[in-house]
Amino acid sequence: MTTRRNSSDMLNRLLRPAALLAAAGAITMLATACGSGGSSPSPGGGAPAYPALVSSPACMQLRSQNPDLNGKTLTDAINPHTPGYESISVNDPTKYEGFDIDLAEAMGECLGFTVDYLPVAFDALLPTLQSGQANFIVSDIYATKERAASADFITYSKVFDGVLVAAGNPKKITGIDDSLCGTTTALNKGFVEVPLVNAQNTTCQSKGKPQAQTALFDNNADCEQAILSGRADAYINDVNTVNRFVKDQSDKLARATTLTLPYSIGIAVPKGQMPIRNAFTAALTQIQTSGLQTQLAQKWQLDESAIQAPSLVTAS
Incomplete structure (x- = not known):
């Protein structure tokens, strides 16, 4: 229909x-x-x-x-x-x-x-x-x-979120935490994860670490490409979406962790x-x-x- x-x-x-x-x-x-x-x-x-x-x-x-x-x-x-x-x-x-x-x-x-x-x-x-x-x-x-x-x-x-990273998780990202300091996270404009990632900068600053950066896109496909091209280190979204990206490119992508969000x-x-x-x-x-x-x-x-x-x- x-x-x-x-x-x-x-x-x-x-x-x-x-x-x-x-x-x-x-x-x-x-x-x-x-x-x-x-x-x-x-x-x-x-x-x-x-x-x-x-x-x-x-x-x-x-x-x-x-x-x-x-x-x-x-x-x-x-x-x-x-x-x-x-x-x-x-x-x-x-x-x-x-x-x-x-x-x-x-x-x-x-x-x-x-x-x-x-x-x-x-x-x-x-x-x-x-x-x-x-x-x-x-x-x-x-x-x-x-x-x-x-x-x-x-x-x-x-809501269950997954964290998409390059295969092997070279930046050792463990979630929406201080492991994001000094990295770039690809997100859609308007995602609820944007302020959550930005909020880590208080912790990054207190620990003398570089800021957690975000790169904003219009859709999930562009976020995935940002990781594949090396322009971003992580992407955070619905875990099923992350799983599908990993399944389609298991030699290049991996899921670092799963998060439970209060939504x-x-x-x-x-x-x-x-x-x-x-x-x-x-x-x-x-x-x-x-x-x-x-x-x-x-x-x-x-x-x-x-x-x-x-x-x-x-x-x-």
Whole structure:
């Protein structure tokens, strides 16, 4: 059920400057209808990908209770450079694939809406939602109180970070600690790990060591390349992403350690919009209860993930 588009359109959207996305004026939050708005279990018109979910009493009731979602097309803002979570399909460059893509599609089937995707830089995800260009975000984004100033979050997984280094870990990095003094860590702009790495400089200074530097990029692929090219010594992100990079280049990359961060991964929805927040929470609960979230994690080899019952992270 993943939305298809031609490759030139895909390329144009991938290259669209994040600044324009963030600055664009707001549009109507619920996109134009793509169907009759009835209770059809397949909003895209074809056979549902998750028929058991669609036919569940819970989802049938949710579609009836949410006519403003049922039969519509909603836009999911994503940063499609994280294999396993969201990336351009290797087999079909007109499609996106990954756990987050499947999760968004499952949400759509349960609630009756079709999913469209808007690719942006990671630090443009929340501005894109705030501007009204997207209706929600499912893109391996950590739910924090700081980010909740811009959106409401519905959590679905705990956070475990991995530390990616060059094979052999030549700088002997052991985590987000003083082992980062005198090194450069590649991170995405807007990552929660950026201030955590910068905070080590107090310790570095007290011990007379060089500062811990950060090199900021727009996506995870560029962070990986920074390590491969020697421009960075470490990269810190979701452990499953780190594991995949190591698996793909085991002769050049390694995982130094695993960290537990006090965050959760969440779905971001517009602040204060209770109908969509409540509907998404209920649909996610059904996806978890049915075992589908576990199945999707296994499908995409997210071996080190921990399902978390939906809870809200808001600014208040």
